[in-house]
Amino acid sequence: MKGLLEHIGIESGRLHFSWVSSAEATKFVEVAQSIAAEVKALGPAKYLIKKRAEVA
Amino acid sequence: MIDYTEKIRETARRLLEKGEVEVFIGYRKGSVPMMNEPALIRSPEEANQLHWDSNCGLNLCNYLTKRTEKIGIIANGCNSRNMVTHIVENQIRREQLYVVGIPCKGMIDHRAVRRAVNHREILDIREDDETLTVRGTDFDESLGKRDFLQSNCRICAHHNPVIYDEMVAEPIEENGGVEPYKDVEKIEQMTPQRKWGFFTRMISHCIRCYACRNACPLCYCPTCFTDESRPQWVGKSSDPTDTMTFHILRAYHCAGRCTDCGACERVCPVGISMRQFTKKLNKDVQEFFSWEAGLDLQQRPPLDVYRPDDYNDFIK
Amino acid sequence: MNDWQPIITTFLCHWCSYGAADLAGVSRLQYPPNFRIIRVPCSGRVSPKFILAAFRHGSDGIWVSG
Numbered sequence: 001m002k003g004l005l006e007h008i009g010i011e012s013g014r015l016h017f018s019w020v021s022s023a024e025a026t027k028f029v030e031v032a033q034s035i036a037a038e039v040k041a042l043g044p045a046k047y048l049i050k051k052r053a054e055v056a
Numbered sequence: 057m058i059d060y061t062e063k064i065r066e067t068a069r070r071l072l073e074k075g076e077v078e079v080f081i082g083y084r085k086g087s088v089p090m091m092n093e094p095a096l097i098r099s100p101e102e103a104n105q106l107h108w109d110s111n112c113g114l115n116l117c118n119y120l121t122k123r124t125e126k127i128g129i130i131a132n133g134c135n136s137r138n139m140v141t142h143i144v145e146n147q148i149r150r151e152q153l154y155v156v157g158i159p160c161k162g163m164i165d166h167r168a169v170r171r172a173v174n175h176r177e178i179l180d181i182r183e184d185d186e187t188l189t190v191r192g193t194d195f196d197e198s199l200g201k202r203d204f205l206q207s208n209c210r211i212c213a214h215h216n217p218v219i220y221d222e223m224v225a226e227p228i229e230e231n232g233g234v235e236p237y238k239d240v241e242k243i244e245q246m247t248p249q250r251k252w253g254f255f256t257r258m259i260s261h262c263i264r265c266y267a268c269r270n271a272c273p274l275c276y277c278p279t280c281f282t283d284e285s286r287p288q289w290v291g292k293s294s295d296p297t298d299t300m301t302f303h304i305l306r307a308y309h310c311a312g313r314c315t316d317c318g319a320c321e322r323v324c325p326v327g328i329s330m331r332q333f334t335k336k337l338n339k340d341v342q343e344f345f346s347w348e349a350g351l352d353l354q355q356r357p358p359l360d361v362y363r364p365d366d367y368n369d370f371i372k
Numbered sequence: 373m374n375d376w377q378p379i380i381t382t383f384l385c386h387w388c389s390y391g392a393a394d395l396a397g398v399s400r401l402q403y404p405p406n407f408r409i410i411r412v413p414c415s416g417r418v419s420p421k422f423i424l425a426a427f428r429h430g431s432d433g434i435w436v437s438g
Binding site: 013014015016017018019020021022023024025026027028029031032033035036037038039040042043044045 | 433
Binding site: 281287289297301304305308 | 420421424425428
């Protein structure tokens with residue numbers, strides 16, 4: 001999934017996968033922080049957003 | 057090519073007469089040049105309609121899904137790989153099929169031929185081993201066949217069928233040393249903005265006719281995601297976002313299954329090269345799972361088995 | 373736009389990461405507030421459709437965790 005999306009121009013930093021066990025709260029927090037930082041650095045998503053229909 | 061046709065007719069006649077198959081699936085000449093159409097032949101008398109030349113680019117596996125009778129079918133390299141995929145995915149049983157193998161020399165790109173004659177109307181096209189002779193009302197041109205092969209046929213490494221019960225001719229030599237993924241690599245080098253631009257431009261002509269889906273032997277879901285309305289995954293208009301979503305998901309459904317037969321591109325009325333999507337996925341399964349679709353009847357496809365050493369670098 | 377906050381659609385497995393998120397909460401561990409969590413019975417439930425749907429609705433990022 002990641003491969004193709006990246007291929008068509010969605011930055012790979014926007015899609016993340018991870019394995020966190022239910023006992024690993026600290027790992028969860030670490031991963032959460034790194035992902036939030038990475039997405040924040042990329043800025044708002046520009047592509048593939050469905051525009052709301054202008055005529056309603 | 058002509059001798060293939062004769063041999064195919066002969067074989068079909070024999071099989072139908074003996075009652076070994078109930079239907080024989082092949083091609084017949086279309087009503088327009090370069091557009092051969094699939095033909096389902098049910099009686100020995102009809103076998104004379106069968107035809108083979110370099111315009112048989114549609115994939116016959118579309119006509120196999122969930123059939124119950126005994127079927128004779130002709131198969132070149134990619135068609136036979138799709139048959140394997142069909143068998144592995146339980147859409148047809150191997151025992152039902154009598155596969156007449158054809159060593160395929162590649163299909164010609166009808167768009168390229170049209171371009172070469174400046175889009176004048178082609179009334180007739182003939183071919184021998186090396187050349188195509190194109191005729192219209194006021195022109196008559198010879199073209200080198202090699203230069204007009206479909207882009208997927210140029211990089212084909214499986215001309216000969218993978219499974220067959222009988223061959224109409226000796227297997228031909230396979231292309232050695234083709235580099236199938238050169239264009240994919242070129243796109244991989246681009247920045248995200250340029251990639252997005254490239255693909256947006258590419259699909260901007262898409263009219264969402266779903267011809268690519270209908271021509272694809274892999275697209276046999278009873279209800280396609282594009283037709284689902286609760287929830288509606290993708291809108292039905294030709295809005296760029298919807299079109300992109302459609303193309304991404306269509307490609308993704310072919311991951312690890314696509315045999316690069318080129319039927320999707322061939323049928324596209326506006327000439328989108330949607331193989332750029334599926335090829336990337338083919339490259340990925342090749343790299344991560346060393347897998348090429350439709351080569352082995354015994355092995356399960358990589359996306360439906362788990363192996364402890366599966367690629368998982370993308371998981372944190 | 374320094375105060376811009378991304379919205380990250382997050383698919384968490386009920387048995388694994390959702391539990392981890394819960395435990396993080398119980399343990400008073402701080403983590404960024406950008407996640408919009410969707411609990412799924414298993415991360416295998418997440419299909420490519422979901423990911424595209426999330427992007428289409430304007431998420432800036434997506435995180436699937438099992």
